[in-house]
Amino acid sequence: MCSMVRMTRSAGPRIGRALLTVGAAAALALVAGCSSGEGDTGGASSRTPAVVPRPAQLTVGSGAGFTVTSRTSVLAEGGADARAAAMLVAGELDLPGGSPAGGATPGPGITFRLDPQAGTGPEGYTLTAGPSGVLITAADGAGLFYGGQTLRQLLPAGRTTGTVPPVDVHDHPRYAYRGGGLDVARHFFSVAQVESYVDVLALYKFNHLHLHLTDDQGWRIAISSRPQLTAVGGLTEVGGGKGGFYTAADYRAIVRYAAARHITVVPEIDLPGHSNAAIVSYPELACDGDPAAAPYTDIGVGFSRVCTTKESTYRFVDDVVSAIAALTPGPLIHLGGDEAKTLDPADYRAFMKRAIAVGHAHGKQVVAWDEAAPEQPDLVQVWHPQYDLTDDLRTGIAAATGRGAKLLMSPADHTYLDQKYDASTTLGLDWAGYVGVRQAYDWNPDTYVPGVPAGSVAGVETLLWTETLSTTSDLQTMELPRLPALAEVAWTPQSARNWSDFRTRLAAQAPLWTAQGWTYTKADGVDWK
Known part of the structure; x- marks a missing residue:
């Protein structure tokens, strides 16, 4: 079930995680396949996106990215943790919320998908962006939230709208x-x-x-x-x-x-x-x-x-x-x-x-x-x-x-x-x-x-x-x-x-x-x- 979320900064999910286990992560090489830039209207950046901290793996594709406007929908799939992450990021980007009128299928947007079988590991996430939208997937709410923070940095510097380059990100933390x-x-x-x-x-x-x-x-x-x-x-x-x-x-x-x-x-x-x-x-x-x-x-x-x-x-x-x-x-x-x-x-x-x-x-x-x-x-x-x-x-x-x-x-x-x-x-x-x-x-x-x-x-x-x-x-x-x-x-x-x-x-x-x-x-x- 895919639902729209209301723009808000209200409290999100409870946290319960084992804190004294080391977040062991494989040392994955960063892949940066860059394409020619097309400005801020659809093309990828001419260089690797300047994300901090650097993701474990980030690939920049060719072709068009996804343009975020003030009317872009922020969607949530998978329950309360997905809605909470989507709500917070919608608020940070000042994007609209609310359920689609008349049950209409929403157009391209930003989707937060909670999937316990995603295989992303604790606090990990994947993020893909292309002409059809941005999809952030994680096995837990923390991973979805961190994917949202990466999204903020993929937008043009200092802006809440603009084009997200066509990227494929697989990310997880080194330490718990x-x-x-x-x-x-x-x-x-x-x-x-x-x-x-x-x-x-x-x-x-x-x-x-x-x-x-x-x-x-x-x-x-x-x-x-x-x-x-x-x-x-x-x-x-x-x-x-x-x-x-x-x-x-x-x-x-x-x-x-x-x-x-x-x-x-x-x-x-x-x-x-x-x-x-x-x-x-x-x-x-x-x-x-x-x-x-x-x-x-x-x-x-x-x-x-x-x-x-x-x-x-x-x-x-x-x-x-x-x-x-x-x-x-x-x-x-x-x-x-x-x-x-x-x-x-x-x-x-x-x-x-x-x-x-x-x-x-x-x-x-x-x-x-x-x-x-x-x-x-x-x-x-x-x-x-x-x-x-x-x-x-x-x-x-x-x-x-x-x-x-x-x-x-x-x-x-x-x-x-x-x-x-x-x-x-x-x-x-x-x-x-x-x-x-x-x-x-x-x-x-x-x-x-x-x-x-x-x-x-x-x-x-x-x-x-x-x-x-x-x-x-x-x-x-x-x-x-x-x-x-x-x-x-x-x-x-x-x-x-x-x-x-x-x-x-x-x-x-x-x-x-x-x-x-x-x-x-x-x-x-x-x-x-």
Whole structure:
């Protein structure tokens, strides 16, 4: 049954997928058979379409493509997930919806076909375009949505109408986990601002939103059993601003908006360090004899700790994790574990082991930073640059993978988008070195940590820490164009990636960013037009 869909941006399908399996993809060669161009009225482009991330396989045919106009129909076949994908893409392209009058057969259009037997694999899709229309086929709703994002990039740069070249695309992700992290603790960002960040993630086929909800400077999520966390800890941020926090309804709104775009929210409660805002709110979390905590609005790290020898601390952890788990439909919760510099190593290990057990008790798989690898989190997030991976860190990571844990690769010298592009960048920090676009792109997550078994990497996550970033424009200036570079690292087979090709395709994204009203940096090394 083929149905027309109403143009809307309403919430889409629920997401339920196994997140800790590696999305193994064959290294398929990209085929680019180009034909002579015929402008914007039907012929194929004279070069391979500038899609980011690069599809696993894309063939450009000869002859006419399909011209999308403001009256082009968007159709859905196969049920609710197909309708949801079609509705979202129709909204993004500002195309009409509604059922065909009188049961008439619709003309050529854009069809989203859900087919469980399509053989596309998890999150994979096929897309074919020619004179008779565009057909996107997938075995799941995520694949249909990602096919729609590829369609947006196949249209003339920055436009929602025009000719889609005659193409045949077979695509699927390299990794099952493709994440974007946003620090809302150093500076608070509203629900609408987070949704704007989600829009960028969705365009580039990311499927996780990691929200860093707590830190020394602020606590951003309401916990009904611990009201002081937001009444006190939610009122500060870096630089002395007014801070802010999410109510349960706010958080659910973010979860719904992300889920409609096949993005799973991963909340982070950072403990036992990075905890000053919690201690200011509940002073009993400190150890007897520790200096009295005061609101903190600077950017230093490593000075705070909850008292790991008090049973009341673990009641606090249970209260918070229980509340966050109840609000979060996704399977993951992040419990931090980084930069606890004032804790005795034995106390740190004992705390992380118990905190991870609390996460498991509330039905969640636990993510933790790489310092906590020996304490058996399910997903170890590697953030240290390779030059800073000490023998202890390497040993802990290797032991974790030996027990079956997976790695989430976020090395600061490649994925931290708060780091400056170069010496001329006005925003950001540079403690991990400059991260230009090529630095973000040109690395292999599978081989970054020497000695781990093949298949250990579950995915890649880029992070936006916000010590120096306080507006949506600030975020976009630092994420564009580097976030698409990391999207390709996470999606495209390693053998199909190369910098010379990417730098040209990346530049072609700029008109789309401009059309969306997004700010970006004309960073060095990219073939900007």
